[in-house]
Each structure stands twice: as C-alpha cells, then as structure tokens.
Amino acid sequence: MKKILLKTWKISRWVLLSAFIILVLLLLAVEIFDRYISSEKGTRWLYNEVPYRDIKIKFTASGVRYLEIGDFDKPALLLVHGAPGSAMDWKAFAQNPDVYKKYRLLIAERPGYGGTRPKGPEKSILVQAQRVLEVLDKETQPAVVMGHSYGGPVAMVMAALAPDKITKVVGVSGQYDPDNEKTFRISYFIDFLVFKYLLPRMIWTSNVEKLSHPAALRDILPYYGQIKIPVILIHGDNDALVPYENSTFLQTHLTTENELVTVKGGDHPLQMTQPDYLREFMMELDF
Numbered sequence: 124m125k126k127i128l129l130k131t132w133k134i135s136r137w138v139l140l141s142a143f144i145i146l147v148l149l150l151l152a153v154e155i156f157d158r159y160i161s162s163e164k165g166t167r168w169l170y171n172e173v174p175y176r177d178i179k180i181k182f183t184a185s186g187v188r189y190l191e192i193g194d195f196d197k198p199a200l201l202l203v204h205g206a207p208g209s210a211m212d213w214k215a216f217a218q219n220p221d222v223y224k225k226y227r228l229l230i231a232e233r234p235g236y237g238g239t240r241p242k243g244p245e246k247s248i249l250v251q252a253q254r255v256l257e258v259l260d261k262e263t264q265p266a267v268v269m270g271h272s273y274g275g276p277v278a279m280v281m282a283a284l285a286p287d288k289i290t291k292v293v294g295v296s297g298q299y300d301p302d303n304e305k306t307f308r309i310s311y312f313i314d315f316l317v318f319k320y321l322l323p324r325m326i327w328t329s330n331v332e333k334l335s336h337p338a339a340l341r342d343i344l345p346y347y348g349q350i351k352i353p354v355i356l357i358h359g360d361n362d363a364l365v366p367y368e369n370s371t372f373l374q375t376h377l378t379t380e381n382e383l384v385t386v387k388g389g390d391h392p393l394q395m396t397q398p399d400y401l402r403e404f405m406m407e408l409d410f
Contacts, residue, residue, distance in 0.1 A: 154323035160211055161238040166190065169211055174220040183257035186240030192217060193227030198290075199262055200226040200405065203255060205272025205296075207329035209237035212271065215398035222402055229266070231255050233274065235328035242324065244331040248339045249346075252280035256288070265290035267410055269401075271394050272296050272365060273332060276343060279373070282354070283346040290410045293355045295401065296391050298365045299347075300372040301340035305364060310334055347376035354381040357404070359389020 159165035163180055170178055170190070179191040190210055200222075204212040210230050217228055232238060234245035234254055245251050255277060259266055268289050270278030275297020282292040298304060310333050319327050332339075354377055358370040370383050386393060386400070394401060 150321075150323055150326075153326070157209070157237075157323055157325050160209060161232075163238075166210060166238070169214060170217065173214075173217050175223050180238075182240070183254070183260070185254050185257055187234065187254050187257055188232045188238035188240070189258050190230040191227065192230070193223045195227060197223070197225065197227040198264055198410070199229050199259070199266035201229040201231060201255075201258060201266050201268045203231055203268065203270035203274035203278050204233060204236070205270075205274050206233075206332050207236065207325040208233070208272075208274070209325070212394055216394055216402060219399070219402055221406060225406055226267070229258050231258050233277065235332070236325060244328040246331065246335040246339055248276050248343050249280055251277045252284060256281050256285055259285070259288045262288065265410075267291050267293065267405075267408070269293040269295060269405070270297065272391065273298055273336070275299065276340060279350060279354070280343050280346045282352055283349040286351045289352055291353050291355065291408065292350070293357065293405070293408075294370065294373070295357045295393055296359065296362055296365050297356065297369060297373070298336065299340065299369045299376075300366075301337040301344075303366050303368055303372065304336060304340075305366070306333060344376065347373060348378050350377060350379050352379060354379060355408075356381065356383045357386060357393065357401070358383065359386040359391065359393060361388050362391045364391040 160169050166180060167178065173192060175192050180188065181191060182188050202213045209232050213230050222228065234251055235243060265288055268278045268281055275294035276299055278292050278294060282289050310330050313322065313330055314334055356370040356373060358367050360367050374381055374383060390396060
C-alpha cells in the first residue's frame with residue numbers, strides 16, 4: 124500500500140511540475156509575443172497582409188501609439204481596442220481593401236497596452252479618453268470613432284469631450300454598466316503586486332483595469348448624457364463576457380440620437396469573429 128501511495132505521489136508531483144512548467148512557458152510566450160508586436164518591426168509583420176502598404180506608426184504628445192493606414196483625403200475611422208488588447212485586435216478588420224475606399228484607419232493602443240508609453244495601467248476612463256483623443260489633434264475633418272469592449276466607454280467619453288472632432292461614435296460589445304460586469308475569481312487572486320512581475324504586461328494591465336472598472340464606470344456616468352452626436356451600439360445577444368444589457372443600459376442614459384444593433388448569436392470579440400459584418404456595417408454608415 125505504501126509503495127502504491129508513494130508511486131501515486133511521485134506521478135502527481137511530476138504532473139503538477141509539468142503543468143507548472145507549461146504554464147510558465149505559455150505566459151513567457153505571451154509576453155514575448157506582446158513585446159514583439161509592440162515593436163515597429165513586429166507591428167509591420169502583423170499587418171503585412173494589409174493591402175495598403177504605406178502604414179505609418181505614430182505617437183501622440185503623451186505617448187499614445189497608433190497606426191495610420193489609408194489616404195489622407197479620406198475621413199478617419201479611429202479604432203479603440205478592449206482589454207487585454209493592442210493594434211492586433213483590428214488586424215482582420217483592416218485586411219479588406221474595400222475599407223480604404225471610404226476610410227483612413229487610425230488604430231490606437233490604449234494606455235498600458237502595446238507600444239503606448241508609459242507602460243503602466245491607467246485606471247481612469249476619463250484620462251484614457253483624453254489621451255486617445257490626441258490621435259485626432261491633426262485631423263482636418265471630424266472622425267468616426269469605434270470602440271470595442273472596454274474601448275466602448277472610452278469612445279463614449281471621447282464623443283462627450285470633443286463633439287467638434289467626432290461625427291459619430293460606435294460601441295461594439297461595450298461595457299457601460301458598473302453593476303453588470305462579469306469578474307472571474309482569478310482576478311481577485313492575482314491582485315497582488317508580485318503578479319505584476321510574474322504575468323505578461325497585457326494581462327496584468329487588463330486585471331488592474333478589470334478590478335477598478337466599476338468605480339471608473341461610475342465616474343463617467345454623467346458624460347453619457349453630455350454626448351451630442353449620434354451613437355450606434357452593436358452587441359451580440361450571446362456575449363459571454365460583457366452582458367448584452369450593457370448596451371440597453373447605456374441607451375437609458377443617452378439623450379442624443381442612438382440605435383442598438385443586435386447581432387443574433389454574436390459573442391464578445393465581434394471585431395475578430397465577425398470582421399466582415401462590422402466592415403460592411405461601417406461601409407454603409409452615413410456621416
């Protein structure tokens with residue numbers, strides 16, 4: 124019996140050790156990949172299939188990194204990713220040549236992600252909106268802004284702050300309700316400073332945002348009623364991460380013209396799973 128127990132313990136120990144090593148290697152791979160695509164070389168590799176070859180990589184005065192793709196005489200479509208995320212989120216959306224017949228893409232990386240500087244998380248949605256707005260500083264005509272997930276409320280605050288720079292704002296699978304957010308138990312478990320040095324930067328930043336998001340969303344509630352430009356909300360009714368009701372919640376706080384488009388059976392990452400749907404929708408958008 125003792126021999127069986129000893130053998131079982133040895134097997135279990137090796138299984139646990141192997142699982143731990145695999146986890147460490149996986150996290151290391153995520154960090155290495157994130158660092159690579161956050162570099163200019165990595166970003167250009169990531170977007171090597173985009174039909175428009177002249178891709179510009181720029182920084183705002185405060186350090187927000189963004190990609191500019193398309194002809195300058197076209198109106199800008201500013202894309203804001205969720206959490207975790209980076210310029211990688213919009214790759215599938217940017218690959219179709221038709222999008223450049225109507226838009227010039229500006230693909231921003233929110234504070235704390237990608238190549239944006241400084242590297243630390245930014246808990247305030249208002250500060251994030253103010254910094255991402257800098258991407259539009261040199262624009263000569265109003266832009267359309269589309270934000271996904273946590274980028275949704277950032278885009279809404281941008282619209283409230285700068286109605287002269289934005290003609291329409293689109294929220295995709297957006298998180299707007301501070302009391303209707305799914306938080307997994309592991310988020311609380313890794314909420315210790317030591318994990319800042321153990322986890323990939325994008326995951327640590329995302330977790331910091333996740334736990335501070337309810338308070339940050341309450342802080343910006345007054346801005347929803349200040350939006351004066353048209354708002355379009357796109358949300359899948361099968362969203363497993365951000366409940367669909369977040370978009371109906373936002374509608375109750377809007378005083379401007381707004382529309383909610385329901386994607387039947389749609390899950391959360393619509394910009395990745397249904398980029399053609401989003402692209403066709405944006406191509407038909409009047410502004």
